[in-house]
Amino acid sequence: MHNPKNIIQKIWEQHVVHQEEGKPDLLYIDLHLVHEVTSPQAFEGLRLNGRKVRRPELTFATMDHNIPTRQRQVINDPISKKQVDTLQQNCEEFGITLADIHHPDNGIVHVIGPELGLTQPGKTIVCGDSHTSTHGAFGALAFGIGTSEVEHVLATQTLWQAPPKTMNVKVNGKLGTGVTAKDLILAIIGKFGVRFGTGYVIEYTGEAIRGFSMEERMTVCNMSIEGGARAGLISPDETTVEYLRGRKHVPQGEAFEEAAAHWKALATDEGATYDTVVEIDAAEVEPQVTWGTNPGMCIPVTANVPSPDETDKPSEKDEIVRALEYMGLQAGQPISDVKIDHVFIGSCTNSRLSDLRKAAEIIRGKKVNPSVTAIVVPGSFSVKLSAEKEGLDQVFKDAGFEWRDAGCSMCLGMNDDIIPSGERCASTSNRNFEGRQGKGARTHLVSPEMAAAAAIAGHFVDVRKFTAQEVG
Amino acid sequence: MEPLRTLQGLVCPLNRTNVDTDQIIPKQFLKRIERSGFGQFLFYNWRFDDDGNPNPDFPLNQPQYKGASILVAGENFGCGSSREHAPWAIQDFGFKVIIAPSYADIFKNNTVKNGILAIQASDEQVQTIMKKAETEGYSLTINLEEQKVYDNEGFQFQFDIAPYPKEMLLNGWDEIGVTLTYEDKIEQYELTHK
Numbered sequence: 001m002h003n004p005k006n007i008i009q010k011i012w013e014q015h016v017v018h019q020e021e022g023k024p025d026l027l028y029i030d031l032h033l034v035h036e037v038t039s040p041q042a043f044e045g046l047r048l049n050g051r052k053v054r055r056p057e058l059t060f061a062t063m064d065h066n067i068p069t070r071q072r073q074v075i076n077d078p079i080s081k082k083q084v085d086t087l088q089q090n091c092e093e094f095g096i097t098l099a100d101i102h103h104p105d106n107g108i109v110h111v112i113g114p115e116l117g118l119t120q121p122g123k124t125i126v127c128g129d130s131h132t133s134t135h136g137a138f139g140a141l142a143f144g145i146g147t148s149e150v151e152h153v154l155a156t157q158t159l160w161q162a163p164p165k166t167m168n169v170k171v172n173g174k175l176g177t178g179v180t181a182k183d184l185i186l187a188i189i190g191k192f193g194v195r196f197g198t199g200y201v202i203e204y205t206g207e208a209i210r211g212f213s214m215e216e217r218m219t220v221c222n223m224s225i226e227g228g229a230r231a232g233l234i235s236p237d238e239t240t241v242e243y244l245r246g247r248k249h250v251p252q253g254e255a256f257e258e259a260a261a262h263w264k265a266l267a268t269d270e271g272a273t274y275d276t277v278v279e280i281d282a283a284e285v286e287p288q289v290t291w292g293t294n295p296g297m298c299i300p301v302t303a304n305v306p307s308p309d310e311t312d313k314p315s316e317k318d319e320i321v322r323a324l325e326y327m328g329l330q331a332g333q334p335i336s337d338v339k340i341d342h343v344f345i346g347s348c349t350n351s352r353l354s355d356l357r358k359a360a361e362i363i364r365g366k367k368v369n370p371s372v373t374a375i376v377v378p379g380s381f382s383v384k385l386s387a388e389k390e391g392l393d394q395v396f397k398d399a400g401f402e403w404r405d406a407g408c409s410m411c412l413g414m415n416d417d418i419i420p421s422g423e424r425c426a427s428t429s430n431r432n433f434e435g436r437q438g439k440g441a442r443t444h445l446v447s448p449e450m451a452a453a454a455a456i457a458g459h460f461v462d463v464r465k466f467t468a469q470e471v472g
Numbered sequence: 473m474e475p476l477r478t479l480q481g482l483v484c485p486l487n488r489t490n491v492d493t494d495q496i497i498p499k500q501f502l503k504r505i506e507r508s509g510f511g512q513f514l515f516y517n518w519r520f521d522d523d524g525n526p527n528p529d530f531p532l533n534q535p536q537y538k539g540a541s542i543l544v545a546g547e548n549f550g551c552g553s554s555r556e557h558a559p560w561a562i563q564d565f566g567f568k569v570i571i572a573p574s575y576a577d578i579f580k581n582n583t584v585k586n587g588i589l590a591i592q593a594s595d596e597q598v599q600t601i602m603k604k605a606e607t608e609g610y611s612l613t614i615n616l617e618e619q620k621v622y623d624n625e626g627f628q629f630q631f632d633i634a635p636y637p638k639e640m641l642l643n644g645w646d647e648i649g650v651t652l653t654y655e656d657k658i659e660q661y662e663l664t665h666k
Contacts, residue, residue, distance in 0.1 A: 017661040018654055022635040026654060028661055038555065040505035051648070054658075066503065079503040086505050130554040130578060144578050146556035147507075148585035148647070156651045158658055160636065194490060195548045198577055228551065230577045294490055294551075315489045315546055322488075412499045421522065433494040433552060435517045 004269035007235050008166045008201045011141045011266065015124050017158055024162040030123040031140075032153050033109050034061040034096065036087040037414070038128030042151035043090040054157045056095040060118055063087055063100060064108045065414045069377050069404035072101055080415070094154075105248075107380020107406045110134040110348035114218065115382055117247025121236040121263035126153055131348050131430065133224040136233030137217035138240055139266055141201065143230040164201040165275040167229070171206035173282040178464035180358075181216035182350060182428070182447035184208065185223040186288040186298045188280055194296040197229025200276065203268060204234050208282040214243040215354045222349045223430050226295040235267035289335050289460050290432045290445040292323035297432070299335055301450065301462045307331035326434055327442050328422070336460045338444070342425035343374035343455040344437075345401075345448055347411035350428035351379030355448040356387050360395040362452035362463065368400035369458030375402040375417070377409040401455070413438050426454040473587040475644035479568055480613045481541030484531055485605040489546035493579060496550065496558040510557055511564030532565075536608040544601050545572045549590075550579025559586045569614050571621070573598050584637040587644060589616060591631045600627065616642055 005013075018026040039061075046053070053059060066080040075081040084101070091098040099105040105112055110131050113119040119135040125142035126132060128150040135142035149159055175184060189196075202224055209217065217234050224232025234240075241260045244250050251259045286300035299306065308320040308331065324331060329338065345351070345359050356378065368374045376396050378384040384406055387393055393403045410417040411429035413436075419425045421440025428451050432443040446454065453466045501513040518530050526533040532540075543562065549572040550558060559582045562570070570583065571591045583590040591614070593601075604610050604623065612623050616638065622628035640647065 014665075018657045024634075024636055026651070026657070028658070028665070037502050041507045041556075044505070044507070045648075049646075049648070077503070083503050083505055128554060128556075130552065144554035146554055146559075146578060146582035146585060148556060148582065152648050152651065155648045156655075156658060157662075158651060158654075160647070160651070162634065162636075194551060195574065195576075198548070198574065225552075225578075228548070228576060294492070315487075318487075319489055412494075414499050414502065431492075431494070431552060433492045435498055436494050439498070439517055439522070 004271040006166055006203060006268040006272040006274060007139055007233065007266050008141065008164070008203060011122055011124065012163060014122070024160040026158050027124060027161045029126050029153050029157055029159060030058060031118055031125045032059045033113055033125065033127035033132070034059060034150070035065060035109050035127070035129065036063045036083045037065045038147050039090065039150055040083060040086045041147050042128070042154055043094065045151040046094070046154060051155045053094045053096065053154045058157065059096045059154065061087060061091050061096050061098040062106055062109050062112055065408045065412070067101060067407035068415050069407050069409050069417060072405045072407070076416070104381050107382065108348045108351065108408055110222065111351060111379030111383065114138065114214070115247070115380060117244055117250035120244065120250065121240060122266045126159065130225045131222050133230065133232050134218050134222040134348055136221040136224065136231050137214060139233055139236035139263065141231055141233065144225065164230070165199050167197065167200040167202045167276040167278065168274040169202050169204050170277060170279045171204065171208040171282050172279060174208050174211060175282045175285060178449065178467055179285050179287055180447040180449060181212055181219040183288045184282065184285050185220045186290065186295065186445060187285045189223065189227045189296045190288065190298040191280060192227060192278060194226060194294050195228040196278070197224060197227040197232070200229050202229045202232035203274070204232060205268070206282070209234055210237065213354060214239060215352045218352070219349055223295065226430060236263045237267065287447065287450050287463055289450065290443070291327065291329060291335055292320070293326055293432055293434050295430065295432060295445060297323060298445065301336055301460055303335060305329045305331055305333050305335055336462065338424070339459045340372060340426045340444070340454055341423040342419055343372055343451050344377070344410040344425055344427040344429065345375070345451050346377030346379070346409050347429035348379065348408070349430045350448050351377060351383065353383050353386050355428065356383070356392050359448040359452040360392045362449055362466070363399040363401070363456060364395050366399055366456045368455045371458050372455050374400065374455040375404055375410065377404045378406050380406050410437055412436060426451045426460065473644040473646065476568060476587055476589055476616055476641045478613065478615045479541060480611055481568065482537065482539055482609070482611050483542045483544055483601060483605040484537040484540035485602045486531055486543060486545045487602050490548045490551055491545055492552035493550055493555050493558040494552055497555065497561045502555060502557050507560060508564060510561035511566070514561040514565045539566065541567055542569045542571065542612055542614070543567045544598060544605060545570065546598070547573045549575050551576040554578045556582045556585070559583045559588055563588055571598060571601060584640055585647065587641060589614065589641055591621065593621070593629065593631060597629050
């Protein structure tokens with residue numbers, strides 16, 4: 001093929017509005033997702049300058065971060081309530097479609113975008129949220145932006161962006177039984193570090209990625225930002241097309257087939273190159289548990305907590321010492337011995353129907369350990385309803401899990417779902433930063449299967465053995 | 473946005489790597505709908521103990537760094553969440569310049585939009601500044617036009633910055649205002665990409 005291109009280059013070229021020496025490119029934005037936390041100051045900026053929203057029909061809003069998961073209509077915190085009410089008013093004033101608390105389309109912004117078919121291959125998608133990278137699973141160029149950029153997109157439908165460097169993260173072979181997309185992305189970040197993707201957009205390729213469902217692909221792309229990359233994407237294929245077919249906001253009938261052909265043509269050309277290529281062998285990936293205070297601090301469930309002596313670099317040594325202290329762990333102790341107090345299954349990383357199904361399979365007929373408080377927070381209204389239709393809610397409730405309403409919830413605890421100081425949580429979310437789930441809270445990132453198994457055992461267990469024991 | 477050309481200021485060291493935006497401003501302070509007043513919450517969980525008393529070991533609480541306008545930190549500063557509340561808090565606290573070996577992409581973008589200069593220096597330069605900043609009253613001068621950092625002891629270095637953010641910072645431009653002068657190009661794009 002003449003001048004083969006990767007998908008990142010193709011999408012970029014299709015969206016350049018203007019180029020000039022000494023400036024980044026002016027890039028057109030196809031879809032702007034908005035939530036209540038990072039938008040109020042942007043709307044206020046528009047008002048102060050007498051500006052309008054240029055393309056309200058390309059803008060879609062939801063409320064997710066502050067939403068209570070017990071009684072979603074009742075927001076007790078007056079400041080949270082004001083933020084939610086402000087989004088409602090701003091959407092009315094500027095003519096933006098909003099899936100509010102009562103709306104059947106409501107849910108976590110990165111769950112509902114794909115669910116509604118707003119997320120489509122080849123689109124440029126932004127949101128004032130770093131996990132916007134999730135939408136890259138569809139072969140969209142999707143990245144998080146700050147509030148000033150939110151205002152800029154509202155006013156102009158564009159952003160000034162320097163072309164990113166491109167990286168191919170090639171996943172060779174297939175994952176073993178009991179090893180998940182979550183384990184893969186944690187292992188990638190563990191291997192290459194929390195800043196390997198800075199300045200890059202990643203394309204994930206290889207056999208394991210091709211074999212993934214869309215929901216597994218979303219889990220991988222979601223955590224691109226934890227490796228430093230603003231965006232991570234996967235070339236669209238038949239799996240992508242079949243997921244989107246019939247969804248609310250995609251073209252229907254003949255027009256869908258045309259769109260599908262166009263989407264598939266976006267896939268990276270044979271022979272295209274990248275600025276950087278890294279590889280990982282899928283068969284070597286084991287179920288992961290984070291032990292420290294960033295997502296790169298992860299180890300296989302079969303391993304021991306690392307020691308500061310394993311590095312010579314003073315800043316890294318210091319970081320390990322601080323992390324061990326914060327997490328209340330000893331260097332060298334087996335991670336599987338670590339007892340947990342809480343389990344959280346939810347977040348834009350792992351709260352979709354397939355995540356809940358897999359977790360439910362692990363706990364079916366068993367009981368949550370008496371020392372553990374466990375909750376399930378579906379990613380959207382729609383996920384919740386589908387799960388209830390299948391009876392998954394009953395499986396969780398019978399085991400002793402609390403079955404909650406949709407929202408961001410305990411991933412960052414902007415609502416009431418907070419882990420008390422010093423307590424330990426096995427969490428299917430994306431960040432184990434200090435204080436993320438509550439001041440002094442200790443977060444261990446795991447897959448839904450690993451979280452479910454830990455809930456039953458009361459400590460981390462290798463889900464591969466857990467499953468085998470039960471079956472055998 | 474205030475233009476930033478030259479600045480002489482006290483240096484405050486924060487010798488930690490991978491400082492994430494959850495540390496810069498914890499989530500409980502993201503609920504406000506204003507842009508101002510976030511400085512009091514900067515590094516809240518590090519600055520204050522569980523009872524809300526200042527932690528005397530944290531540099532920002534030490535009297536010798538009171539009034540500092542230059543923050544020096546380790547690699548990958550500002551990683552994690554896209555919250556612009558992070559640069560708002562840094563600025564509201566009084567910092568105008570950050571010096572670190574590397575930054576997270578979204579955070580770095582957010583600093584420019586708020587008139588904060590995030591200088592990328594080498595590991596060695598950053599460690600030199602960290603060491604010097606242990607001495608009370610250590611200050612640096614920043615000249616953005618010349619892309620230069622220096623002290624009055626002969627230590628100095630040049631830094632790189634792309635032309636666009638440099639121009640934005642020097643002039644304190646309203647970026648949306650600038651972009652709207654390209655409105656005809658945007659319209660043209662929309663007409664040809666329906």
